[in-house]
Amino acid sequence: MAHAKFKRVILKLSGEALAGEKGFGIDSEMIASISRQIQEVVELGVEVAVVVGGGNIWRGLSGSERGMDRATADYMGMLATVMNSLALQDGLEHVGVPTRVQTSIEMRQVAEPYIRRRAMRHLEKGRVVIFSSGLGNPYFSTDTAAALRAAEIEADVILMAKNQVDGVYTADPKEDENAEKYESLTYLDLLNKGLGVMDSTASSLCMDNDIPLIVFNIKTEGNIRRVILGDTIGTIVRGNE
Template identity: 60%
Template sequence: MEDAPRYRRVLLKVSGEALMGKREYGICTETVARIARDIAEVVELGVQVCLVIGGGNIFRGVSGAAAGMERASADYMGMLATVLNALAVQNALEKLGLQTRVQSAIPMASVCEPYIRRRAIRHMEKGRVVIFAAGTGNPFFTTDTAAALRAVETGCDVLLKGTQVDGVYSADPRKNPSATRYDHLTYLDVLARDLAVMDASAISLSRENGLPIIVFSIHEPGAFAAVMRGKGIYTLVADAAA
């Protein structure tokens, strides 16, 4: 079929900032609902979906450390912020009739499941959307790295990063209108040019495991499903032969 999805199991990384909408901080319920509808559209295609959501809309560990907090404590606060976001997205998805599970790298049994790799895979096989919260559970690692790690652990075919723009640019196109957009990059291109795709740990982990990365705009309705069909505008980060 022409519109059949290209991937069987995918991990979508969404930044905490993407949940703010036009707000300066916190969670915009309308924006979360729209993102949930895009995810539901992909699930309806028969794709197994899991998510990692950042916490920058609530608290960012690096910023806290820069303000004088001890870095590990600041990072743990950031991890807890991702749990709040995960629960918000879970609520929006379940309002659409999807079955979901939140799994946290920091155990909190009253709120969600602990992260268990085999259980997460089984959930996805049953059609449930799994939301991985609390990063890797360790300070000094970003949610980008957590996304790459969980994608590799659970056997995802591709890691998608939903961003504020429609791909990877040579500079921030919102600040530099002459910035060049790339359709395809290798992992080494990203590292050598220091492009703002994901942090170096996430790129290196993806490269070592042959995990393709697709960068697209999370703010374009229907873009997630379009990418699943190989359509729309996006940047692919993979080996040259991919």
């Protein structure tokens, strides 16, 4: 741990990150890449928990916009995160990293129920813990789940992995060539500027509990390790300064 800047982290993965270049479904090469990157930081002695989204399979908000009951659509999205979590667990165990999946919706045949003290014990034993199915309630995003779980397990930081951008910009860099990247921001900046990094509920939770957030690109192999070692990549978001 002498060289690692953080002892316990939450890695927030969007479903799109698992889809890779395909844009949908689960890309086995991306799963393997992410698993290798997590393995690198586990070998440093860092305790790693992961929160996975489900947008590569199903996005609840999109379903509700097409006329589906919002709660039903959100529950479907939670189930999509479980599929992603099991795929990531398989990838991690293929590279020798012991992993446990915990779900907010009970499904004992495939995963453990979320129990805070059990999750922390797994982390202390060097196991990666994947938190899936969000918070188990509709109307809450997996970003909010990451913020709440980070507070509960006393994580030092949330690492928000992106597969399209390498930080937070003044505008969408894919649409505006003049968009400028922020090196650092506060959560109030996110809320006031409407930058869309995470939803307002998640931002408020992080701000209230003084949990820093680092936004970076996961497609470059080794970036998780670089962040853990304190390299200046991506954008860091902190509480009010």
